[in-house]
Amino acid sequence: MKKFLVLCSVVISVLVVLLNGCKSTKSEPVEILGAGATFPAPLYNKMFDEYYNLTKNKVNYQAIGSGGGIKQYKEKTVDFGGTDAYLSDKEIADILAVGDSVLHVPTCIGAVVVAFNLPGITKIKLSPEAVSGIFLGTITKWDDALIVADNKDVTLPAMDIKLVTRSDSSGTTFVFTDYLAQVSKEWSEKFGADKSINWPAKGVLSGKGNPGVAGLITQMPGSLGYIELSYATQNGISYAALKNKSGNFIEPTLGSASKAAAGSIPADTRISLVDSDVSDAYSIASFTWLIFNKELNYGGRTEHQAKEIVKMLQWVITDGQQYNEALDYAKIPEATVVTAKEILKQVTYNGKTLSK
């Protein structure tokens, strides 16, 4: 019995020494906290799950909405925020005023489609004038001349267009109205781009979230609304090909959405991708970003933690991109990855650059 106890204690002490040894050679896993946009949340969850398997670093992302993400970033309660709309010049100036500096890196590209429900019709083409006219309330019938002009091969019914919009304030609405403001002077003057809009058209119906809008569209013949591409493809909802800036009618796909970022991207990646110049790009696409502080020595972060945060961000824009398309998010183009890598080089800890 005594022998057994001695053996046990020897084994345990050897194990303890071994485990300690492991600990000292391998870097300690860190926990990284993020919060923000709901639109890319499924992708982030997948990415961070894979990242945990790779590195044992736990990244906790809370999908509380873009506004919430920006707020939490500003209050420094998170390591990074997620947002569907980049920070405005004023917001950036406000952050500079308190002595901080914010950086954006894009993680994926989302496309918003103009979805519709017309019995027997699965494909229509819409010009920017038609889309803005419909949402301004000047086009109310499906057989309006402006719609018919682009759809000679389809017999459009003399039905009322039942508009469906988002009832909750959302990045999807922002991207869509950003497009409307780009293509219609009247829209940009009256409403601009916003997460919530006082829709001017009559009898507008609103659903909560992408599923709510998608549900209303499938329920009502004659309806038209805007939803994320993935919701349309997953629910078998028809959507329109849009005439882009170059005059080509482009079907929304992950490829054509990704093309929207093929043009010139500014060094800070803060750019709206709607109404892109690229000839085969889909018109209503948008980056979604992760935002974080340039200087990471705040809130008691150690240099090790700061390094791990940068490593994680680097992984998201490079190896992490392999998970985008399986989850219906468009990849960011190679050129943008290069730009984003440059941005990550600016991150500092105590003024010292973290990545080479």
Next chain:
Amino acid sequence: MVKHFLNKLRKGSADTIKEGKGDIISFSLKKDRILDYIFNKILLLSALCIVLFVVGMLITLIAASSESIKQFGLKFFVTNIWDYKNNIYGSLAFMTGTLATSFIALLISLPFSFSISILLGVYLREGFLSNFIKVTTELLAGIPSVIYGFWGFFFMGPIMRSVAVFFGVEGSSGYGIITSSIILAIMIIPYTASIGREVIELVPGNLVEGAYSLGATRFEVVTKIVVPFAFSGIFAGVILSLGRALGETMAVTMLIGNTNDIPKGLFSTGNTIASVIANEFNEASGVKMASLIELGFVLMAITLVVNFIGKYIIKKMSME
């Protein structure tokens, strides 16, 4: 203070035992008194906690909405504006939407819940069918509201679209005030019905038997004895269910169409206070957030007022 009291009691009992005057019974009586005292205080404390909770909630709601109270003042309650671009907010559209759906729902539910409570309370007091109806009604209360919303969305919507066409209403989507009200009505029936049934069962048997012995028919017993006697209780059930209808969020959000405007008819779309809060708070900040919180305060106030009016009516009725 409690300690002091306990010490006094303990000392007292020890003294009595020492002097040989006390016995086991008086000791256990005193022990009971201590327990009773503690129990009493615990009850009082929990009751006070609830009061504190409600008052605290009202205070925080007012404090957090100070920005919009300052900016819009009383206008908030009388204007039908919900303007995101210029950050001007008024609650009239949502107040009308909330009251309209709730009261229409109440009107629709009353005949059903009233019939069920009289049927189960007078005509079918026991037996398989009685139990079956009772359980089914109570089951309605246990269904989560999102399921009602879902069902309404996929089944009621298309039906209401045809109904609208039948009544000659053009361009109705099938969603709106009337669709939400019907679903709300189904949701509140179990509350009114089960309280009504219990109150009716409480009507003294000798009153009912007396009426029968005087040659009254069942119908006469119901209309002249049971219903007048149980009225205040039934009405209390109605008020309770109205409270539920006022605050219902999910099912209404899915069915009302979420149009921030005063509804113009039964088939028109609208929005309610609870629904607009649920829809917009996640991305709100500044004045908009303050306005949403003020809306929450308005909803609480409406519920309180409805409850007070209800209590007043009950008091008036039971005095007669």
